[in-house]
Amino acid sequence: MADPRMIEISPVTRVEGHGKVTIHLDAENRVEEARLHIVEFRGFERFIHGRLMWEVPVIVQRLCGICPVSHHLAAAKAMDMIAGVDQLTPTAEKMRRLMHYGQVMQSHVLHFFHLAAPDLLFGFGAPAEKRNIFEVIKEKPELGKRAVLMRKYGQEIIEATAGKKIHGTGAIPGGINRNLPLERRDHFLSSVDEMIEWAQDAVKLARDYTLEHEELVAEFGSFPSNYLSLVRESDGALDLYHGNLRALSSTGDLIFDQMPYEKYHELIVEDVRSWSYMKFPFLTELGPDAGWYRVGPLARMNTASFIDTPLANDAHQDLKKVTGGAPNNSTLANHWARMIEVLHCVEKVKELLSDPDLQGTDLIVTGERREEGIGVIEAPRGNLIHHYRVDEHDQVTYCNLIVSTTHNNEGMNRAVKDVAVKHLSGHAQITEGMLNHVEVAIRAYDPCLSCATHALGQMPLKVELFDASGGLIDHRTQSI
Amino acid sequence: MLLIGYGNPGRGDDGLGPAFSERMAACALPGLEVDTDYQLVAEHALAMSGHDLVVFVDAEIGGEEAFSFKEITSASPEYLGSHSFVPETVLALCKTLYGTSPRAYLLGISGHAYGEVHEGLSEQALKNLLQAEAFFRNWLKEFKAGREIADA
Numbered sequence: 001m002a003d004p005r006m007i008e009i010s011p012v013t014r015v016e017g018h019g020k021v022t023i024h025l026d027a028e029n030r031v032e033e034a035r036l037h038i039v040e041f042r043g044f045e046r047f048i049h050g051r052l053m054w055e056v057p058v059i060v061q062r063l064c065g066i067c068p069v070s071h072h073l074a075a076a077k078a079m080d081m082i083a084g085v086d087q088l089t090p091t092a093e094k095m096r097r098l099m100h101y102g103q104v105m106q107s108h109v110l111h112f113f114h115l116a117a118p119d120l121l122f123g124f125g126a127p128a129e130k131r132n133i134f135e136v137i138k139e140k141p142e143l144g145k146r147a148v149l150m151r152k153y154g155q156e157i158i159e160a161t162a163g164k165k166i167h168g169t170g171a172i173p174g175g176i177n178r179n180l181p182l183e184r185r186d187h188f189l190s191s192v193d194e195m196i197e198w199a200q201d202a203v204k205l206a207r208d209y210t211l212e213h214e215e216l217v218a219e220f221g222s223f224p225s226n227y228l229s230l231v232r233e234s235d236g237a238l239d240l241y242h243g244n245l246r247a248l249s250s251t252g253d254l255i256f257d258q259m260p261y262e263k264y265h266e267l268i269v270e271d272v273r274s275w276s277y278m279k280f281p282f283l284t285e286l287g288p289d290a291g292w293y294r295v296g297p298l299a300r301m302n303t304a305s306f307i308d309t310p311l312a313n314d315a316h317q318d319l320k321k322v323t324g325g326a327p328n329n330s331t332l333a334n335h336w337a338r339m340i341e342v343l344h345c346v347e348k349v350k351e352l353l354s355d356p357d358l359q360g361t362d363l364i365v366t367g368e369r370r371e372e373g374i375g376v377i378e379a380p381r382g383n384l385i386h387h388y389r390v391d392e393h394d395q396v397t398y399c400n401l402i403v404s405t406t407h408n409n410e411g412m413n414r415a416v417k418d419v420a421v422k423h424l425s426g427h428a429q430i431t432e433g434m435l436n437h438v439e440v441a442i443r444a445y446d447p448c449l450s451c452a453t454h455a456l457g458q459m460p461l462k463v464e465l466f467d468a469s470g471g472l473i474d475h476r477t478q479s480i
Numbered sequence: 481m482l483l484i485g486y487g488n489p490g491r492g493d494d495g496l497g498p499a500f501s502e503r504m505a506a507c508a509l510p511g512l513e514v515d516t517d518y519q520l521v522a523e524h525a526l527a528m529s530g531h532d533l534v535v536f537v538d539a540e541i542g543g544e545e546a547f548s549f550k551e552i553t554s555a556s557p558e559y560l561g562s563h564s565f566v567p568e569t570v571l572a573l574c575k576t577l578y579g580t581s582p583r584a585y586l587l588g589i590s591g592h593a594y595g596e597v598h599e600g601l602s603e604q605a606l607k608n609l610l611q612a613e614a615f616f617r618n619w620l621k622e623f624k625a626g627r628e629i630a631d632a
Contacts, residue, residue, distance in 0.1 A: 047598075062490025062599070068518070114522065133522075137576050144577055152523040166498070166518050167489075 021438055023420050030425045034417040035275060036409075036442060045399045053079055053394045057171050060386070063401075068166065069103035069158055070379035073241070074386040076171035077375025081262075082390055083173040084367025091360030092175035097241045098352045099161035099170055100377070101345040104240055105199075106154025107380035108297070108338045108345075111446045112202065113147035116335055120209050124440045125433035146198050150342075153188075153195055157349065160184045175364030185353050192350045196311065199343040203315050206339040210332065211322075219422070221331035221415035221441035224250030226283060226293035228407065229303045230378050233258065236305035238316075238344065240378040246303045247283055247293060252326050255283060261376035264385055270402065278409050281402060292410035295382030296445060297337035302327040307340075309347035315340040331415050334444045341380075379404050381446050405447040415441040481620075482528060482582075484515045485537040492598040493591025493605040496539040500589065500609060500616075509620070520565035522573060529578035533585075535616075536567040539605075540588030547612035548588045549619070554581060587612060 024033040044063050051059055057076040061068035073096055080088065088096070118131040121139060137144035155165060160180060162168020170176055210217050227250075230243035236257075245267060247255035259267055270279040271288050282291035293299075301320070307313040319336055322328060328337075352358060375386045382404030389398035405412075419441040424434050485501025487494040498516045505514040515527060520536075528534050540548060554571035567586050575581045589612045593602040601609065 059490075059599075062488060110521070134572065134576060137573075141577070148522050148526050148577065151521070152526060155523065166516060 021416055023424065029427060031420045034420040036412050036416050045401055048396050048399045051396050053082055053390045053396065054173060056396060058167060058169055061167055067103065067107055067379055069099055069162065070377055070384055072168060073100055073171055074375040074377045074384045077377065078373035078386045078388050079173035081373035082370050084369050085174040085365050088175055089362045089365060090357040091179055092363055094352055094355060094357050095161050095176045095179060096171055098349065099158060100241050101348045102154040102157025104380045105342050105345040106151045108342045109147055109150045112335060112338055115443055119440050124437050128432055150195060150198060153191065157188065174366055177363065179360060179363065180358040182359060185358065189353050192346065192353060195346045196350065199346045200311060203339045203343050206336040207318065210336045217330050217332045221418050222329050223414055223418060224329050225411055226250065226255060227299040227302045227327060228293045228295050229300045229383055230376060231304055238300055238304035238307045248303050248327060250327055250329060255285060262374045264374065264376065278406050280409050281407055294411040295404055295407040296334060297341050298328060298334040299382060300378060301337040301340065307344055309344050312340050312344035312347055315343060331441060331444045381405060382407055408445050408447065412442055412445050412447060481511055481533045482513050482515065482531040483535045483537065484524060486517045486519055487539050488518055490599055492593040493602055494539050494594050495601060496589040496591050496605055496609060497537045499601060500537045500612065503613060520567065520570050524570045525573035525577055528570065528574045528582050529580045531582050534582045535585045535587060537587045539591040541591065543588060543590030546590055546608040547615065550586055552584050552586050587616060
């Protein structure tokens with residue numbers, strides 16, 4: 001009988017940041033345990049201590065090079081609360097929304113075309129040298145150019161609303177520090193219809209893939225779970241910027257609905273495990289075993305009652321048909337959901353650009369100072385919570401962040417195990433294609449494992465084999 | 481000419497690229513367009529396609545000198561991701577997507593402290609930054625002079 005062994009994929013490729021997957025096999029090469037480890041401790045919650053509340057929305061952007069705007073806005077919302085502001089001026093809220101839709105759009109486009117498309121176009125088991133954006137461009141050159149221009153459009157919106165591409169200062173406690181000049185509005189309006197058309201094509205691409213591979217999608221890393229997101233206060237519509245918390249079970253039953261996000265710490269418990277720096281949140285009401293949940297584009301499609309932009313709403317209805325209106329539990333359906341959100345964002349951008357409030361000059365309000373602030377937003381990868389306390393000198397004394405990837409921690413672990421059991425179990429030889437299946441499951445969540453590690457961010461795929469005593473018996477590094 | 485400084489200023493010396501490009505942007509040198517970003521991304525290929533010369537500025541890990549400066553060409557990278565785009569990849573994307581290949585250089589400035597979440601450059605990195613800046617200004621001057629002679 002062979003010794004039990006462990007396969008290690010480290011770091012996982014084509015996700016944002018650093019991660020490591022360990023798959024433990026028993027003596028018959030059956031998968032015994034599979035785990036996604038987060039190997040870097042971010043330390044940001046301590047780093048922010050002592051900083052002045054006014055600078056927090058700018059500093060927190062350094063958490064992430066991919067979604068700095070989400071952190072900027074979540075922190076700004078928390079600081080609104082501390083500044084005693086419960087309602088922004090129309091100009092401030094709409095400028096922030098415009099910034100957010102630009103951010104979500106560009107992030108989703110990057111993920112779909114750049115990270116996921118090679119797997120979807122060429123198959124999970126295709127040779128590694130085939131699975132990259134150059135091959136996608138060779139196959140579909142116009143798609144490659146569109147992806148660049150769509151991302152550029154989103155980035156330009158960020159620049160126009162936040163002031164800069166990086167370290168933007170647009171959102172400040174109680175409001176915003178700029179409006180949108182008419183010439184910038186006209187610039188964005190001139191190509192927004194083209195962006196909508198391209199977003200519709202992207203939805204079709206993801207939809208067709210999902211339906212043409214129905215069997216694969218249905219079984220690949222799929223399992224029932226609870227879902228959590230913000231929904232609009234008045235009617236439960238999809239709302240990426242603001243709303244109340246809604247949690248659904250895998251069968252669509254409401255666990256809670258329209259709960260103010262300021263109560264998140266009553267609704268969610270952050271559990272810890274010895275083998276990961278990342279926490280494992282669960283819904284308090286259901287406990288650690290039954291209360292884990294997923295967030296992100298597909299979770300939002302599941303929780304939202306409808307979408308308030310017509311084209312994205314049609315696409316949402318189309319997605320819901322697959323499961324007869326019940327929550328969709330297929331991990332790979334995240335790609336379809338992600339493209340529906342791109343379409344929604346571009347529709348919202350057009351709606352906002354046509355609103356004269358964006359040129360308003362009433363940018364900021366003040367209120368009665370509080371000591372604690374909580375800001376929640378739907379970031380590209382899912383629900384994002386920022387929670388701060390400040391002292392009488394306006395210095396931060398407490399910071400708690402629950403990022404989307406943390407919410408999805410348990411779901412990603414289960415997806416890894418599901419795929420490992422289905423595609424690796426019983427094989428004496430583990431091929432690169434098999435390992436890529438595991439990565440595909442992780443990538444579908446678009447995890448941002450430890451943002452902002454640019455200089456150390458070289459990520460070749462390392463595979464290491466360990467024997468039962470933990471000794472390294474084989475390893476290889478390969479290119480993607 | 482396009483100069484792109486990239487890196488994360490919230491990661492100590494990883495901020496060398498942005499520190500350099502922001503200093504250059506503040507100088508508003510004629511003929512030099514400056515871009516600053518966290519990392520190289522696909523749309524940099526589009527930005528580059530409108531220039532005949534690009535200089536990338538990045539923090540360098542394990543550099544023996546204060547800085548290094550070398551000409552680079554497009555190449556298929558060993559790894560292709562969004563988090564770790566290398567200049568050669570962006571050049572290759574520029575060539576593949578837009579059919580142009582600007583001449584390109586990489587200025588790598590040696591950093592020493594990257595690990596913790598930390599703002600600001602280390603003392604040694606700051607010295608290296610100043611040396612790199614002095615070098616670049618001189619190089620730029622000579623490059624422009626050479627180009628003027630060639631154009632004459």
